[in-house]
Amino acid sequence: xxxxxxxxxxxxxxxxxxxxxxxxxxxxxxxxxxxxxxxxxxxxxxxxxxxxxxxxxxxxxxxxxxxxxxxxxxxxxxxxxxxxxxxxxxxxxxxxxxxx
Numbered sequence: 001x002x003x004x005x006x007x008x009x010x011x012x013x014x015x016x017x018x019x020x021x022x023x024x025x026x027x028x029x030x031x032x033x034x035x036x037x038x039x040x041x042x043x044x045x046x047x048x049x050x051x052x053x054x055x056x057x058x059x060x061x062x063x064x065x066x067x068x069x070x071x072x073x074x075x076x077x078x079x080x081x082x083x084x085x086x087x088x089x090x091x092x093x094x095x096x097x098x099x100x
Contacts, residue, residue: 017043023063030091034084041080053080 019040022033037057038048046053057080061069068090069077076082 019060021060021062022065023061024065024068024091025063030087034087038084048081048084049079051078054078054083056080057083 017040019033019037022028022030022037024030037060041048041053041056044056046056054077058066058069058077068087069083072083072086076086
């Protein structure tokens with residue numbers, strides 16, 4: 001039984017670093033946030049198309065980003081991958097502003 005406990009303790013869990021809240025104000029880089037959030041999901045071993053991925057993305061939105069999220073159909077809200085695709089469509093690179 002001690003071996004089982006030792007083995008359970010030595011299993012490494014992924015380091016959890018929470019992503020910053022995304023508001024999608026003009027000075028925020030949507031692409032960068034999406035890249036970091038995708039890494040966050042991978043680190044947590046959450047599949048992008050899963051309901052858990054969608055829930056996590058919704059929990060990290062605020063302001064205009066949250067408002068945009070709730071205008072989407074529920075089927076899109078239920079998948080981070082679909083949400084990300086709609087977001088990229090809504091904010092194409094040519095129309096995003098990048099501030100240094």
